Amino acid sequence: MFKRNLPNMLTLANLASGVLAIIALFEGRWDLILWFLGASLVFDFLDGLVARALGVHSELGLQLDSMADLISFGLAPGIALFHTFQEAGRSGEPLPDFLPYLALLVPIFSALRLAKFNLDDRQEEFFIGLPTPSNAILLYSLCLWAQTTSNPTTEAILLHPFFLTALSIISSLLLVAELPLMSFKIKDWSWKANRSRIILVLGIVVLFALLRFRALAFIIPLYLLISLLFKPGKRA
Template sequence: MSEAKGIFKHIPNTITCLNLLSGCIAILLAMEGYLVGASILIFVASIFDFSDGLAARVLHAYSPMGKELDSMADMISFGFAPGVIALAYVKAAVLGSVSADIIPTELTYSQWALLLSAFIIPIFSALRLAKFNIDTRQSTSFIGVPTPANAMFWASLPLVMHFGNYPTIEGWLANPFVLLAAILVTSYLLVTEVPMFALKVKNLSWKDNKLRYLFLMTLVVIAILLKWLVVPLILFVYIIFSLIDNMSNKE
């Protein structure tokens, strides 16, 4: 019996490692220009990220190692991987193609600055994760946008462009300064002091989860009206609902 318990206690960390593996493969695919595949694997990583915490609660298998491993996996899957996707779009906007060779001597300082700006995402993701680990205020909710939410915004862009027909968004993604603005804004949201509600639920009652149910219903309506555009809009709808929740709690 004790041997079985010993096996069960490793399940959450195993799931976390699957999160990490998904992130590593996503980075590899993004570096090779397969952005849709990279995006799908970031979403897969988010499922593992949710599941490891659930498994730890169900199996009572919390551990300091699991907490540190989870942060490291999140840094890869939701920090570095979306940064590489952002780099691919900036590279296409600056050099004309995701597959274009970066020749240092042929780039201007401004082009270098634009290309390297993509790594602001992993830097601020690391700051967000480190802050989360030591911030006792974030036991039941978040302060700032969680790294998985930011990662899914960037991962949604290749999916939207592949499965939908949005010439306006395609034009925005071809503009390096629009991409720079998106990088700066989303990175700032990671470390902002604005409280954000958590999606994890302790029960299914309407009273305790009213905000979460309304959030999900809003996403369903947007999906019906705007189809694939709902995916990148999830982040902004989440922020809006968090602000509404903050205002209602102050009343």
């Protein structure tokens, strides 16, 4: 019984981490947000890994995984973006009342993305559209940077209504875009099959060495760029 339910327990831990992130957001504890995001990412990785290792895949696990991802990587970053919109309104020109609600696009399109993924048999070796965890990393990192920067120019850019509006729309559309993006499901250990992944990992190491936690804001654009350059899913 324990063996069969272990992956589901990890999935529920992912969901719990997402709920804790939402609570931290409402309490203004931005210092905890990345820790809860990191926990969600780890549990999301482990549930699939453990399910494959133990051979205990189930339809229940598939549905639970989507529900947990919607909370941790859809709703939670959407709320973070909503709070950032509100901060922009308090620190600059008053925003139109409707503008912060553009952040709702994130959980809405995340739900659509996750539903499509469960029905799409083309995503065995690569993703089509930006995965919800990647989108969460992008949104959290930019929102956290906006909340913690001491640079007036950076703050003005990250809290500008046009920037936040564009971020809401573009990140949401990327979730459902017919855009092939690399995954880390490795089946062939050759350089040719893994060069894009190796370049991405090296790029991430360099970014963290130069920018520390702010590197998170550049990892997803780098991931998108490398995926576009190497075009996963196409034979060389």
